């Protein structure tokens with residue numbers, strides 16, 4: 283068990299109490315809190331966070347940084363909402379993402395959040411040896427739920443662009459210790475749903491104790 287002081291819980295479903303994903307996340311968090319009584323949970327609900335839309339100025343700031351230069355005063359001002367989100371992200375030493383599968387991938391607000399925070403000089407940098415992720419020594423748990431079954435044995439496995447994408451983008455910034463709990467299938471009848479939820483909850487309990 284590691285000494286985690288702050289866990290950032292990023293919620294990417296609008297379904298609140300109805301959410302299958304959050305049912306599993308709740309089990310994870312209840313057990314995680316027992317294992318880490320001093321850890322603060324910072325909850326970022328993307329549906330109430332009013333995420334900034336990326337303006338032309340914000341996007342041009344990214345190219346300035348990619349060119350190895352610093353942001354001039356006006357761009358620095360435009361970047362304040364981006365820097366605030368990056369600061370909050372980096373102040374955590376562990377992450378929980380709760381995200382359903384939407385159209386084989388992640389919900390668009392989670393993509394918007396990723397487009398906001400994944401920035402050169404802040405989360406990654408280019409070196410002579412290639413790309414270096416700057417988010418080091420952090421663990422991430424990603425809890426998803428899906429209407430269908432995308433497990434390895436399923437013929438639909440190849441349509442799962444959610445888990446490979448999230449592994450790629452967070453791996454790019456240095457977060458390589460990522461464990462997935464996928465609740466599936468949620469929308470193929472009550473029996474399969476109950477079985478899928480039970481299996482995911484059991485995985486979440488184990489993981490919360492081991493983290």
Ligand SMILES: Cc1cc2nc3c(=O)[nH]c(=O)nc-3n(C[C@H](O)[C@H](O)[C@H](O)COP(=O)(O)O)c2cc1C
Pocket residue numbers: 295296297300301302303304381382383384385386387427428429430431468469
């Ligand atoms: C916009 C939208 C797109 C969805 N796309 C998929 C999909 O591509 N594959 C799938 O299996 N389920 C899909 N679903 C079903 C959800 O993944 C499933 O119901 C999930 O359990 C919802 O999680 P939540 O209750 O935490 O919001 C979609 C649901 C919505 C609302």
